[in-house]
Structure formats: C-alpha cells, structure tokens
Amino acid sequence: MARILDGKAVAARLRAGLAERVAGIGFRPGLVVVRVGEDPASGVYVRNKDRAAREAGFESRTLHLSEDTAEDALLREIAALNADPAVDGILVQLPLPGHIRAEAAIAAVDPAKDVDGFHPINAGRLASGLPGLVPCTPRGVMHLLREAGVKLRGARAIVLGRSQIVGRPMAQLLLGADCTVTMAHSRTDDLPAECRRADILVAAVGRPEMVRGGWIKPGATVVDVGINRLPDGRLVGDVAFTEAETMAAAITPVPGGVGPMTIACLLENTLEAALARRA
Numbered sequence: 027m028a029r030i031l032d033g034k035a036v037a038a039r040l041r042a043g044l045a046e047r048v049a050g051i052g053f054r055p056g057l058v059v060v061r062v063g064e065d066p067a068s069g070v071y072v073r074n075k076d077r078a079a080r081e082a083g084f085e086s087r088t089l090h091l092s093e094d095t096a097e098d099a100l101l102r103e104i105a106a107l108n109a110d111p112a113v114d115g116i117l118v119q120l121p122l123p124g125h126i127r128a129e130a131a132i133a134a135v136d137p138a139k140d141v142d143g144f145h146p147i148n149a150g151r152l153a154s155g156l157p158g159l160v161p162c163t164p165r166g167v168m169h170l171l172r173e174a175g176v177k178l179r180g181a182r183a184i185v186l187g188r189s190q191i192v193g194r195p196m197a198q199l200l201l202g203a204d205c206t207v208t209m210a211h212s213r214t215d216d217l218p219a220e221c222r223r224a225d226i227l228v229a230a231v232g233r234p235e236m237v238r239g240g241w242i243k244p245g246a247t248v249v250d251v252g253i254n255r256l257p258d259g260r261l262v263g264d265v266a267f268t269e270a271e272t273m274a275a276a277i278t279p280v281p282g283g284v285g286p287m288t289i290a291c292l293l294e295n296t297l298e299a300a301l302a303r304r305a
C-alpha cells in the first residue's frame with residue numbers, strides 16, 4: 027500500500043518556518059487578495075489564504091469587488107495596488123466572472139508583486155530557467171516530492187493537463203529538476219500507456235477519478251492536483267485513490283494533499299517578493 031504524502035502536515039511545517047522568518051525581518055510583508063464576485067469555493071480559498079497569511083505575521087487583506095465589476099474597473103484597482111508601496115504581493119483569485127478576461131487581469135499585475143506567478147514575464151522566466159515567482163500549486167508539488175525524498179534526476183514524469191496555472195509550470199519545474207517530462211492532455215493517444223511509463227505522475231485535469239489504478243506503474247509516485255466536488259458532496263481528486271494506492275509507492279490524498287501546499291507556497295512567494303523589493 028502506498029505511503030501517503032501528507033500535504034497538510036508539510037504545509038503546516040512550511041508555514042511555521044515562514045512565520046519564524048517573518049518574525050525576524052523587521053517588517054510585515056503585505057498581501058492583497060482580489061476577489062471578484064461570489065464564487066463559493068473562491069470564498070473559502072480566499073478566507074483560508076487570508077487567515078494563513080495573518081497567522082504567519084503577514085499584513086493581509088482581501089479586496090472583494092462585486093460580481094458586476096467591469097474589467098477596466100478591476101484593472102484600475104490592480105494598478106492602484108501596483109503603485110502602493112505597502113503591498114508586496116497581489117493575487118487575483120480565479121475564476122473571474124465571465125465578462126472579465128483572466129489574462130487581462132493577470133497581465134495587469136506588476137510582475138514583481140505577482141505572487142501567483144501567472145504573469146507572462148514570470149511564466150517566461152520559468153520557461154527560460156531563470157529565477158522568478160513560480161505558481162503556488164506546482165511549487166507546492168515540488169516541495170512535497172523533495173520532502174518525501176522522491177528521486178527526481180532522470181525519473182520519467184508525466185503531467186496530465188496543460189493549463190497555464192498548473193500543468194505547464196509543473197512540467198517546467200520537473201524539467202528543471204532533471205526529470206524526463208511528458209506533457210499529456212485530452213488529445214494524447216493512449217493516455218493509460220503513457221501514464222504506465224511514468225515514475226512520477228501529476229494529475230491536473232479537473233476530471234473526477236479519471237486516472238485508474240491500471241494506469242499507474244507499480245512503485246510510482248502519484249500527485250493528485252484535482253479537487254472535484256461530486257453531486258453527493260464528496261471531494262475527490264483526478265485519481266481513483268483506492269485503486270491507485272495499491273499500485274503506487276507514494277500518493278497524495280484529496281483533500282489534505284496538494285491543496286494546503288498551494289496556500290503555504292503563496293506565503294513563501296509573498297515573503298520572497300517582499301524581500302526582493304527591498305534588496
């Protein structure tokens with residue numbers, strides 16, 4: 027049976043370490059989370075980010091704008107945050123209401139304050155192997171893999187999903203750690219066979235329990251980024267957990283795996299941004 031990669035515990039340790047560092051720097055890094063509209067899941071995530079930031083000694087606030095906020099009004103708010111010297115990190119919670127282009131909001135954030143790591147400048151730096159702010163979820167996955175002692179150099183990794191916020195940066199980080207990386211997606215031929223070749227499988231497709239036990243190479247490490255709410259209220263990942271845990275050597279649960287790492291890495295990015303702005 028697979029070892030469980032406990033993201034909740036790793037995230038708690040990471041946050042405690044960050045709190046210690048913040049206590050020693052002589053100022054409180056400032057984070058603003060921008061939420062537009064009333065998406066209920068976003069409400070939970072934004073509250074959790076704000077609470078975690080405050081607990082670690084950050085100056086955190088949420089800018090909650092109404093559902094009917096126009097795109098140009100949102101961009102003006104972001105410009106004001108860019109210009110505010112007390113703000114080190116800005117994050118625009120996704121998804122945004124349909125009338126606002128997420129790419130416009132992301133591109134409006136000052137890359138130096140882009141603690142989501144989504145700005146094209148930061149994405150380009152990551153793709154070029156240059157330092158920059160890295161998206162929180164893939165960064166959290168790398169922490170989990172390293173903490174668990176998973177061998178990365180030379181390992182075959184597969185990333186399922188090619189989103190800008192998880193799949194693509196995830197593949198870049200694995201490549202940077204000397205994995206041999208395959209990016210798979212909805213058009214990949216014979217996905218189960220591709221998966222069975224992988225020593226490390228990262229699922230980020232947003233399809234409940236799509237990855238079956240038979241897709242997993244015996245002894246592989248399985249990282250499940252999916253968070254899917256079923257009609258009966260249960261939360262499941264993109265991996266069929268009970269099947270997969272009999273095949274894998276290590277696996278992240280949902281909940282309690284990658285999700286908590288996303289929030290811890292947001293704090294890590296905010297501290298990095300704050301220190302870089304003062305360097």
Ligand SMILES: Nc1nc2c(c(=O)[nH]1)N[C@@H](CN(C=O)c1ccc(C(=O)N[C@@H](CCC(=O)O)C(=O)O)cc1)CN2
Nearest residue numbers: 071117118119120121142162281282283284285286288
């Ligand atoms: N601007 C951003 N928007 C979104 C991001 C992001 O990184 N930046 N990621 C997701 C949502 N997300 C953070 O914002 C996030 C999702 C889930 C969790 C988490 O801790 N999940 C728990 C379960 C929570 C539940 O019960 O629903 C877990 O997995 O244990 C944290 C952050 C989309 N938007």
